[in-house]
Amino acid sequence: MKKIDIFKKLRSSGLRPTKQRVEIAKFLFERDKTFHFTIESLDKLLAKKTTSRFALATIYNTVHAFKKAGHLSEVDVRGKKTYFDTNISNHHHFYDNETSELIDIDASEVVIQKIPKAPNGKKIKNVEVFINLKN
C-alpha cells in the first residue's frame, strides 16, 4: 500500500493524515500477511523500525481511531492485553498459549453444521471460533 493510498484510507474515514498516523498506518498496512499485535508490541516494533518517537497515548489513540474506522479489528483473547488484527474480514483464530501468538483462520476453513438459536429477543451478531493450541 502506497503512501497516497494511506492518505486516502485515512481521509475517507475522517482521519487527518498526520505524520504519526501515516507512519503507523504504513507500518500496519503495508504488509502481505495479516498482522496481530498488542499496543505494547506495536510500540516496541515502531521504536525499532522507525526513527520517530511516538507517545504511548498516540499509539492508543491511533489504533483506536483505526479500529473505529474499521481498519483494524479486536480479538477476544483471555488475558490483560488487548489484541488487534489487521485482518478485518470475518475469520477465526488459532491461539498458541506457549508463545501468546495468534494465527488467522480463514472463514472458509471452518464449517459449522449445528448452532443453537439465539435466546429470546436476541440475534446472533457473529460466531467466533477460537482454537487453543498446545505442543
Add this chain to the structure above:
Amino acid sequence: MKKIDIFKKLRSSGLRPTKQRVEIAKFLFERDKTFHFTIESLDKLLAKKTTSRFALATIYNTVHAFKKAGHLSEVDVRGKKTYFDTNISNHHHFYDNETSELIDIDASEVVIQKIPKAPNGKKIKNVEVFINLKN
C-alpha cells in the same frame, strides 16, 4: 452440595477448608445452574448474601485456587475483567454485549463439520465457539 461435600471438594484438591473458602465455595457451587461471574460481581454478591466480610485479595486468591484445582474455568471475553464459570465441562458461550452477560451452550448444541489442521508441531487443545449477540 452439602457442607461436607464442600469440605471434601477442597480437601481432595489440596485446599484447606478455611472459613472463607467454605463460604465462597458454598456460594459458588450450591447451585443448580452454572454461574458466571467476575471478581467484582462476586465480591458484591458475597457482600449482600453473607454477613462475613472478605478482603478482595482473599476473593482473588480463592477464585484462583479453585480455578487451579479445576473447580472453575475462565472464559475468553474481550474486555478488562476476567470472567469465571462454574461449568468446567467442555462447552461454548453466547455473549450479550449489551448486558455483558454470558450464557452457556452445551457442547452437544454445536457441531463443527470442518476445522483446519493445527500448525506444524502443534496440537489442538480445545475449540471454543463464542457467539456474540445483538438485540
Add this chain to the structure above:
DNA sequence: CTCCTAGTTTATAATAATTCTAAAGTAAAA
C-alpha cells in the same frame, strides 16, 4: 502566503483490574 481554528500529539496524572507483601491469624500435624 499568513492567520485562525479545530483536530492532534504529548507528557503526565488518573483510573481500573490485578498481584504482591508482610504482618497477624488459623488449621492441623506433632
Add this chain to the structure above:
DNA sequence: TTTTACTTTAGAATTATTATAAACTAGGAG
C-alpha cells in the same frame, strides 16, 4: 498444646488503559 506451614488481610505495587491540559499542526479562510 505447641508448633509450623498455610491463609487472610490491608494496603502498596504493578500493569494496561484512559483522561487531561498544554503545546503543536493541518488545512481552510481570507
